[in-house]
Amino acid sequence: MPTPSEAPTIVAENPSHNFPFIMSSYPITLKFVDVSYRVKLESNGSKGGSLKRMFSVGPTSSDLENSMAQIRERSILSGITGMVSPGEILAILGPSGSGKSTLLNALAGRINGHAFTGTILANNKKFSKPVLKRTGFVTQDDILYPHLTVRETLVFCARLRLPASLTTKEKTAVADAVIAELGLMKCENTIIGNTFIRGVSGGERKRVSIAHEMLINPSLLILDEPTSGLDSTAAHRLVSTLGSLAQKGKTVVTSVHQPSSRVFQMFSSVLVLSEGRCLYFGKANEAMSYFESVGFSPSFPMNPADFLLDLANGVCQVDGVSERERPNVKQTLISSYNTLLAPKVKDALCLETTTSAPKEAILSINGATHNNPPCNNNGGGFSSFLNQLTILLQRGLKERRHETFNSLRVFQVVAAALLAGAMWWHSDYLDVQDRLGLLFFISIFWGVFPSFNAAFAFSQDRAVFLKERASGMYNLPSYFLARVAGDLPMELILPTLFLSILYWMSGLKPDILAFLETLMIVLGYVVVSQGLGLALGAIIMDAKQASTVVTVTMLAFVLTGGFYVHKVPSFLGWIKYISTTFYSYKLLVFVQYGDGNGISSLLKCSSSLRHGSCKFVEQDIQAQIHPATSVAILLIMFFGYRLIAYLALRRFNKA
Known part of the structure; x- marks a missing residue:
């Protein structure tokens, strides 16, 4: 032996x-x-x-x-x-x-x-x-x-x-x-x-x-x-x-x-x-x-x-x-x-x-001897905050690129873009109601998709995080910033691919500036929705429970987003003011139709429906909130959700 x-x-x-x-x-x-x-x-x-x-x-x-x-x-x-x-x-x-x-x-x-x-x-x-x-x-x-x-x-x-x-x-x-x-x-x-x-x-x-x-x-x-x-x-x-x-x-x-x-x-x-x-x-x-x-x-x-x-x-x-x-x-x-x-x-x-x-x-x-300085696994003697952030970013990009760009996920996004593009193939600019449905579909897809995926982020990393924190490999701020910043570039590539396919297939406003504005709105909406998922995931720290809460939350945001229901009951009306879908949808409509003045004469509605469905279409187009206000609120949500996620992780780290 x-x-x-x-x-x-x-x-x-x-x-x-x-x-x-x-x-x-x-x-x-x-x-x-x-x-x-x-x-x-x-x-x-x-x-x-x-x-x-x-x-x-x-x-x-x-x-x-x-x-x-x-x-x-x-x-x-x-x-x-x-x-x-x-x-x-x-x-x-x-x-x-x-x-x-x-x-x-x-x-x-x-x-x-x-x-x-x-x-x-x-x-x-x-x-x-x-x-x-x-x-x-x-x-x-x-x-x-x-x-x-x-x-x-x-x-x-x-x-x-x-x-x-x-x-x-x-x-x-x-x-x-x-x-x-x-x-x-x-x-x-x-x-x-x-x-x-x-x-x-x-x-x-x-x-x-x-x-x-x-x-x-x-x-x-x-x-x-x-x-x-x-x-x-x-x-x-x-x-x-x-x-x-x-x-x-x-x-x-x-x-x-x-x-x-x-x-x-x-x-x-x-x-x-x-x-x-x-x-x-x-x-x-x-x-x-x-x-x-x-x-x-x-x-x-x-x-x-x-x-x-x-x-x-x-x-x-x-x-x-x-x-x-x-x-x-x-x-x-x-x-x-x-x-x-x-x-x-x-x-x-x-x-x-x-x-x-x-x-x-x-x-x-x-204490230290002359030949044996004391070991220091955590603290100032080792990696600085910037060094930790850089290393964790590099590691995160290498690890999560496989998850972000796996074949099934790319197929899901491309298939959704092609299917929607075929459904709205070269839609007429005057078919306002159909186009509003397309814009709201974009809001739904890129609200649910990133928020649902982000809800699993911290719960999946929980075991590794606890192990490495116990070993003193890094501190919480460097881990959090690396996790959030590392996800941003990868999460923005698929929405760009999605919109590049769908925008021109559906025949939306044929202007490169309008396309870029729409792309910026979608990308901003994606990172805000991702922040919502991160916050809920960090608070709950359980994948199944977090996914359920995210689903219910996004359902409430979608229903009060301004497309399905126009006369929202007063006791639920406040939800739309915290709805990410509501603000992004209004911005997308604004890029395509402006403030909606004079749009009534262009609507292809019969006179019998002038006071019916066309009235609601006009309400969708006419801005109920200034675009600058929508952008400001989305910015607040972008930072606010991530701050909530960090505070939740900090509490979890101390537990």
């Missing part, structure tokens, strides 16, 4: 050796003592049943208060203790819901508040910002942009995360070194992909997520189920990669759901959890002998990890033949651990002194 140092995927040395301009690594010994975490329950279903049982036996007031407290809160972690040193891999095992991810989040410094208790130490010192900034955290889900290649993903990340004192060329060199270190050279020009887009394999995608954190050359690397979804061979290669990183002096902590026997043997130590409580902590190769000493052993040779997970689920051998789930197994193992093993673990932690960590490492935690 190959050792971690023999892993075939590792083909380069530590990037800090090849490129001394990035942060040097120093050893961190991680200790955690009596870590506990409780959360409040949201469901009331169990509460009612529990209270009913309590009242049936007539509890005292103190019993009722205690039971209510237990109902309102649930213990996720209870007194977890352990440690891991540089060069080691600590594996956290346990069934789903045992508290593995919560413990990893606590060790990464991402959980705080009154619900969290316990002590977490780095080199016998409490966690500080320099330590947290040298901590890499790889989440369980691979949160990456699907249309970027592996190299593009890591180069953009390096440009955002590495110090501003480095040149772009140096940051790119760091990304290339990490690509080589993690064995990603064969797929560096392949897109990441997702469920619907074919890209790199699952193992390669996971290594890209690890490479995200390796760019800062972390001393402590924490991974949440990195082998989830991988086959046995891919999982072994990935853990071999982690083993190689650990041998270079890094401290690695990872949760693993169901490792193979080959993978299990690569772990230095193991922590087994069951329902938030510890069943075992110690060396991986001593786990089986410990459980045998307390009366639990398999009846036939099996994968140690499978056996430990069976015990964590309360499943054990009965009479050496069958397997049954016994509730008392977990309690027996928890009691055995608290009695036999926990005191030894705490004694071992107490025996550790600050001399166990190099002097330079301890100094680096509390």
